[in-house]
Amino acid sequence: MTKPQDPIEPTTASYPPHAPPSGSSCQNCDSMLQGGYCHVCGQHAHNPLRSFRHAVEDVFESFWHVDGRIFRTLRDLLVPGKITREYLAGHRVRYIPPLRLYVILSLITFFVAHFVTAGLKGGLDVVTDNDNPFAAQTKVEDVVRERDQKLAQLDQSLVDVRGAGQGVAAGAIVTARDMVQKQAQARINEINGKSPDGGAPVVSAGGGILQIKADPASPATSTSPTPTAASQPETTEEKLERTANENAQLFAKDKRALAERVLTHTPGILLVLLPVFALVLRIVYPLRPMGYLEQLVVALYSHAFLLLVALTWMLMLLLDRAMGTALLGGIAVAVFPILVPIYLLFSQKRIYGDGWPMTLLRFAIIALLYFALAVLAVAAAFAMALLLEG
Numbered sequence: 001m002t003k004p005q006d007p008i009e010p011t012t013a014s015y016p017p018h019a020p021p022s023g024s025s026c027q028n029c030d031s032m033l034q035g036g037y038c039h040v041c042g043q044h045a046h047n048p049l050r051s052f053r054h055a056v057e058d059v060f061e062s063f064w065h066v067d068g069r070i071f072r073t074l075r076d077l078l079v080p081g082k083i084t085r086e087y088l089a090g091h092r093v094r095y096i097p098p099l100r101l102y103v104i105l106s107l108i109t110f111f112v113a114h115f116v117t118a119g120l121k122g123g124l125d126v127v128t129d130n131d132n133p134f135a136a137q138t139k140v141e142d143v144v145r146e147r148d149q150k151l152a153q154l155d156q157s158l159v160d161v162r163g164a165g166q167g168v169a170a171g172a173i174v175t176a177r178d179m180v181q182k183q184a185q186a187r188i189n190e191i192n193g194k195s196p197d198g199g200a201p202v203v204s205a206g207g208g209i210l211q212i213k214a215d216p217a218s219p220a221t222s223t224s225p226t227p228t229a230a231s232q233p234e235t236t237e238e239k240l241e242r243t244a245n246e247n248a249q250l251f252a253k254d255k256r257a258l259a260e261r262v263l264t265h266t267p268g269i270l271l272v273l274l275p276v277f278a279l280v281l282r283i284v285y286p287l288r289p290m291g292y293l294e295q296l297v298v299a300l301y302s303h304a305f306l307l308l309v310a311l312t313w314m315l316m317l318l319l320d321r322a323m324g325t326a327l328l329g330g331i332a333v334a335v336f337p338i339l340v341p342i343y344l345l346f347s348q349k350r351i352y353g354d355g356w357p358m359t360l361l362r363f364a365i366i367a368l369l370y371f372a373l374a375v376l377a378v379a380a381a382f383a384m385a386l387l388l389e390g
Helices: 052-077 082-088 098-117 140-163 167-191 236-253 255-284 292-323 327-352 356-387
Strands: 200-203 209-212
Touching: 052 082, 052 292, 082 292, 082 327, 098 255, 098 292, 140 167, 236 255, 236 356, 255 292, 255 356, 292 327, 327 356
Parallel strands: none
Antiparallel strands: 200 209
């Protein structure tokens, strides 16, 4: 009797079992041996510690079992739909299971991605509340003149868009007018020796600046501070706003920080996207005798291929960086956007077996739905990078 076909370490026909001595029992579970492997627990009958030849054979056998499955899995993954059809047909022992393959490729891909982002330098063109366009002005009259010019331009644009019936654009211009007025007033307050929000700067005993907001009901000489965030609990909305502003300032100076944050959240988002994509497949193919878990296998192997493509692309970028060229990256940009849709189309044709008209129709529907999911995933990654503390 041979060792049971275990999905983690399956045996291959190239390694015949060693017949145990007659009447011997398994050293692991004490069951009577009937072949080269225990039929209960699957342990090999021979003890590798009793023979140097067995010990060496055991090492190489384990290596080639795992290595053989890796090679077969990656080789068949490159053929559109082949590994998925084989796995769903019950030929599972020769391949790495889809979830494990996806996790392994995900870990390797995002590990390499951190080396790619290490080459990013500089900041982003991000405008925040603290980037005041009037900061270069040193006189109040200059601020007022520039403010009036900007407001006049915005007023003319507001008249034009309202005449064209563009309500959304008109609302954006009104918001821009308010921002210009706030920024101009903040600069005027700074020139007059006040804090941007109108309070007078007061030097604390420790040498720091304590901003006191002006209170019309209080005497101008009063130094009693009004309630601030330090004396009141910070609400969730205030915390998110503060974190977003701090992160925007950071990303404006360092785009690598943005890339690192996005990479941190992307694996988790993709893991959530997988079961949703499997549900999309189940909806698009409602009459197929394939359950949700079988559609999940399709989704896992498809995304494993996408991760393999992304890994290849990033390795090409790293080689370009090492050689000081942009050749490989240019080839990847030209080839992969064409290769990936063709691969997925032929995979879908091979897995589900429809005719080409129905395959193309369903492929278009799946592509549109997946594009919408991908946009939401990217938006979620950037939102988490902006709103969550690093």
